[in-house]
Amino acid sequence: MRIMKTGLSAAVCAALLATSVTASAVEPEDAIHYRQSALGVMGWHFGPIADMAKGDIEYDGDEFARRAQNVANLASMPWEGFVDGSYEDGGHGVDTDALAKIADNPDDFEQKQQDLIDESQKLATVAKDKDFQSSRAQLSKVGKTCKNCHDDYRAE
């Protein structure tokens, strides 16, 4: 960990800086770990609201809205972890299901990211009304954006 300049040194946050990276120096293994973490955190919040939608657990409007907002807040984050050299069989030695064809289809991959971002923002808005049926319907649209991307760019 580098020493921060006067005035910020007291603010040094070891755990955070331990994963410090700059855009110009992203190692494939760090990028993979980052994106898997971001998608995993999204899954942590998506899971219970999907369970509510399925009827596996009781619908809780406040909890659904809170987790939907978290999914929306996370939806823009994973993508900067999909960098050159970080895909499946990329020689980095890290397990990843991200197919190398992502690099060949940047516009389509970006559109699929945007679909998730847009639909999850709508979900966060809809969920605030705490109506089960409309929340459930919009959750389905979010899930479809996940599936659309996985179908094309994720190893089976």
Next chain:
Amino acid sequence: MRIMKTGLSAAVCAALLATSVTASAVEPEDAIHYRQSALGVMGWHFGPIADMAKGDIEYDGDEFARRAQNVANLASMPWEGFVDGSYEDGGHGVDTDALAKIADNPDDFEQKQQDLIDESQKLATVAKDKDFQSSRAQLSKVGKTCKNCHDDYRAE
């Protein structure tokens, strides 16, 4: 993975549901993985803006604001991963630096979470003005909330 009911089945999102949990059934290892992921994602975004504050990389007002907003959006998320039975030496077999004394000081731990949430929200707001000095000063306050919590509740 369970089968979703009609209408949502097409929306099944394997990667997300793979980490699906409910509040009533959180395993310590899942909670640890979740909170470490959430804190790691926060670190990914905090790192470059700390580097800008230190002068190690060039200040970019748009990039600083974007990452500061991500930190603010993440600040409320890690804490639900700090559950009973998930602390250091808790018998779960997972490496974690989270001290067991967290469980004995819930009010103080919660206040320290709130300090991060509040200061990072302020940072996201301040950063929008794209003024380096004020952004740097508020980043220092965010970093202090990290340190305050780590000093008490994180293994050295």
